[in-house]
Amino acid sequence: MSAQYDQIGEKVAGWDVLPVRSEYIEGHTFFKALGSVEGQTVLDLACGDGLYTRQLKARGAHRVVGVDISEEMIGVARRQDEAEPLGIEYRVSDVADMAPLGAFDCVTAVYLLHYAHSPEHLLRMCRNIHAHVKPGGRFxxxxxxxxxxAKGPNSTRYGITMLDFPESPREGQEISAELHTKSPFTIHFSYWSRATHEQALREAGFQNLTWIRPDCSPEGISRYGREFWQDYLDNPHGVALRCER
Incomplete structure (x- = not known):
C-alpha cells in the first residue's frame, strides 16, 4: 500500500473534492457515526494528506495524531500543517506494526482495513487499533x-469507477478503483467480507459493531437534488463502521 500512495502523491488532493467525499456523503456519514470529539484525544489512521485529521482538530479534539504508511502522504499533510498550523502530530507507520502512541478516546480510519493483505494482517491491524482505544472508547x-x-448502479457519475468488479468476489481478492479527479489515478486493495471484518474486530476485543450505510447531507441535496444521489445510496462503494471497546 505504501508504494502506490507514494507514487500517487499529491494527486490524492483532487480526490477530496469528488462529490461523494467530504461533507456531502462520506464525511457527513463518518462524522455522524463518530459523534462529538470536543475535548477528546483522537488517533486518525490511514490519514493520507490529513483531510479528516484537520477536520477532527477543527471540531474541537484536544490532541490529534495522524498516522499513514506512506511517507509521501505524511509529507503532504505536514506541509499543510506548516502552512496553517493546527498542532497535529503526524507519524509514518503500518498500522499492524505501529509502536504504542498512548490510549485515545477514539481511533478513526477512513479507508484502512481493506488494505490488509491477509486475514492475519487484518487481525494484527485490529489488535493494534484496539490497544490504542481507551476502555469505553470507540473505533x-x-x-x-x-x-x-457489480449488478447495482454504477458509481462513475460520482467520480469513482470500480474496475472489473466481480459478481462474487473472493476473500482477499484484489480490487481496483479508478478515481476521476483532475489527474485520475487508480488504487488497489483487497476484498474482505463483512464476516471477515467482524471476526477480526471481535477477536481483537471490540464489541457492539454497527454498520452504517451512507446518507447525504442537506447541503448535498440542496446542491444536486436527492435524485442525483440515489444510485450511489442504493449501491455505495463505502460504508461506516462503529466499534466500541
Whole structure:
C-alpha cells in the first residue's frame, strides 16, 4: 500500500473534492457515526494528506495524531500543517506494526482495513487499533462496502469507477478503483467480507459493531437534488463502521 500512495502523491488532493467525499456523503456519514470529539484525544489512521485529521482538530479534539504508511502522504499533510498550523502530530507507520502512541478516546480510519493483505494482517491491524482505544472508547472507520454489487448502479457519475468488479468476489481478492479527479489515478486493495471484518474486530476485543450505510447531507441535496444521489445510496462503494471497546 505504501508504494502506490507514494507514487500517487499529491494527486490524492483532487480526490477530496469528488462529490461523494467530504461533507456531502462520506464525511457527513463518518462524522455522524463518530459523534462529538470536543475535548477528546483522537488517533486518525490511514490519514493520507490529513483531510479528516484537520477536520477532527477543527471540531474541537484536544490532541490529534495522524498516522499513514506512506511517507509521501505524511509529507503532504505536514506541509499543510506548516502552512496553517493546527498542532497535529503526524507519524509514518503500518498500522499492524505501529509502536504504542498512548490510549485515545477514539481511533478513526477512513479507508484502512481493506488494505490488509491477509486475514492475519487484518487481525494484527485490529489488535493494534484496539490497544490504542481507551476502555469505553470507540473505533470508527469508513470502509469499502463488502456488499457492493457489480449488478447495482454504477458509481462513475460520482467520480469513482470500480474496475472489473466481480459478481462474487473472493476473500482477499484484489480490487481496483479508478478515481476521476483532475489527474485520475487508480488504487488497489483487497476484498474482505463483512464476516471477515467482524471476526477480526471481535477477536481483537471490540464489541457492539454497527454498520452504517451512507446518507447525504442537506447541503448535498440542496446542491444536486436527492435524485442525483440515489444510485450511489442504493449501491455505495463505502460504508461506516462503529466499534466500541
Amino acid at each position: 470508527v472507520t469508513y470502509a469499502f462496502n463488502p456488499g457492493f454489487s
